[in-house]
Amino acid sequence: MSDLLHRLRGRGWRMTSQRRVVAEVLDGDHVHLTADEVHARAAERLPEISRATVYNTLGELAALGEIAEVSTIGRAKRYDPNAHHPHQHLVCSRCGTVRDVHPTGDPLADLPPAEQFGFTLTEAEVTYRGLCPDCA
Amino acid sequence: MSDLLHRLRGRGWRMTSQRRVVAEVLDGDHVHLTADEVHARAAERLPEISRATVYNTLGELAALGEIAEVSTIGRAKRYDPNAHHPHQHLVCSRCGTVRDVHPTGDPLADLPPAEQFGFTLTEAEVTYRGLCPDCA
DNA sequence: TTGCTTGCAAAGCATTTGCAAGAGC
């Protein structure tokens, strides 16, 4: 947990209470919070924190590769604190819940060179969709 | 092409010039236009068409399963007219271009039951990311 | 001290919606 704070400090991040709180919120369980949810949880500990700061901080953390942005169609982005452990996502089509999953095999390996069209591939992101037990 | 129009008529869709034009625009090559781009192209043929109508029509077509929505992080949704032919997407991380690709194997098969957490799976969507030849 | 960060409020997009006028069947 303070791993994250350490890494950030090491990268020359100026440490502020706002940034610490955002990092701590993300550091919880394997949830995938929206920016607004992060703001709400952060505000429990630091009531004055602004939404803008939360957005900025999340954007920076994502740019640093410390967290990943998960885009879901028509909904607000969610942030995945688990960026250092490769995994994919299982999304409920009804309620939007996101869960980490670990498929077998490497999706990148499934794209033959002839289908790469000269792109320099960096990653393959898989989103499994369906209904969660509660919504089914 | 008029396949699409036929199917829609068959489903009880009231045919209007606006809807016809939107369907025709989507029916082009393998492009993946944003709602705004669809509106621009539709307006070339039917200048009075409104953005709202384009959005509504695209939403309906997507709900009917005739086109697919492609969500890209932080950018406007794109619409994929090729919904009846299974395929995945290759996205340029820099310019946002989207290309259809056909990986080997079935991504759904890569998620073992133990990793399905009680979800009723309906689809697996793979997004390959990288830099296109122009941006590399 | 110096310069990066914050908070506020306003701006910016993408998209949706309410409602009266208009068109399909």
Next chain:
DNA sequence: GCTCTTGCAAATGCTTTGCAAGCAA
């Protein structure tokens, strides 16, 4: 004619930004 669809404009939801004041180093 009845009903569904359109267009406008306003509203919405999410996110970014400009700028003065504040704080870390």
